[in-house]
Amino acid sequence: MSETANVSDIHQAALQRLRFERAMGVEFVPRVTMAPLAAVRQVAPQSVRIPEASAEPAKQPAGSANGTSEPLDRATRWQALEARALACTRCVLHKGRHHVVFGTGNREAKLVFVGEGPGQDEDLQGIPFVGRAGQLLNKIIAAMKLAREEVYICNVVKCRPPDNRTPLPDEVAACWPFLEEQLELVAPKAIVALGSPASKALLRTTQGIMSLRGKWFSYRGIPVMPTYHPAFLLRQYTEENRRAVWDDMKKVVEKIKEGQ
Numbered sequence: 001m002s003e004t005a006n007v008s009d010i011h012q013a014a015l016q017r018l019r020f021e022r023a024m025g026v027e028f029v030p031r032v033t034m035a036p037l038a039a040v041r042q043v044a045p046q047s048v049r050i051p052e053a054s055a056e057p058a059k060q061p062a063g064s065a066n067g068t069s070e071p072l073d074r075a076t077r078w079q080a081l082e083a084r085a086l087a088c089t090r091c092v093l094h095k096g097r098h099h100v101v102f103g104t105g106n107r108e109a110k111l112v113f114v115g116e117g118p119g120q121d122e123d124l125q126g127i128p129f130v131g132r133a134g135q136l137l138n139k140i141i142a143a144m145k146l147a148r149e150e151v152y153i154c155n156v157v158k159c160r161p162p163d164n165r166t167p168l169p170d171e172v173a174a175c176w177p178f179l180e181e182q183l184e185l186v187a188p189k190a191i192v193a194l195g196s197p198a199s200k201a202l203l204r205t206t207q208g209i210m211s212l213r214g215k216w217f218s219y220r221g222i223p224v225m226p227t228y229h230p231a232f233l234l235r236q237y238t239e240e241n242r243r244a245v246w247d248d249m250k251k252v253v254e255k256i257k258e259g260q
Contacts, residue, residue, distance in 0.1 A: 074107075088175075094159055102154070103154030105151050106150055107185065110190070112151065112188045113141075113192045114179070114191060115194045116155060117156060118155055118158070120160065120164070152182075156175060156179055156201045188222060189258070191222055209228060227244075227249070228244065228245050
């Protein structure tokens with residue numbers, strides 16, 4: 001194609017652009033001085049290389065929504081976190097799930113309950129603690145003079161382990177970033193770890209619940225109270241066990257009242 005044809009094409013494209021700008025209400029276009037075409041061609045073409053388009057979108061810096069270094073707001077972070085959890089296939093548990101059980105309740109709660117993982121009822125509904133253990137947990141929360149909607153409830157793993165078995169270490173590790181960010185976003189005054197698996201995961205310990213419960217520990221500066229899981233209470237519903245859990249919850253109530 002000749003240089004004359006190229007210039008003619010550029011001229012026609014410029015006219016079309018000007019007509020478009022005028023139709024959009026633009027009345028003035030600033031004049032820009034351009035170098036002669038011959039002068040531009042004196043630049044060695046080997047010194048400039050236009051990168052090819054990538055099939056993958058450019059990666060954005062962590063904590064940004066639009067490629068800037070500005071931090072995401074809380075609502076956007078919650079939305080992104082839940083979307084990642086719902087699409088997660090990091091471990092084998094995703095193969096048997098009906099729903100990802102992300103979490104429920106007040107995302108600015110003073111108190112968070114963390115269990116080990118969803119059971120059958122939770123897997124079917126996609127909501128944590130809705131079965132028999134959940135009904136007992138609701139009674140415990142009510143006895144603390146709180147409503148379920150006032151607290152935040154979640155699990156260490158978000159998909160149901162087969163036959164409600166204890167989550168395996170690799171499953172806990174795969175799901176840990178979700179719980180970690182949930183707790184960071186809620187920023188509660190206290191955490192109740194329900195049962196041994198949740199307590200071990202949060203406290204990075206091998207100690208069992210019998211030796212942990214009733215004592216205050218810390219997760220990144222947040223007080224943690226390990227106590228018996230409601231499912232354990234249903235199996236061992238003795239006066240001693242019920243009193244132990246209630247003693248633990250009274251300590252939690254006092255803790256979240258501090259500084260009010």
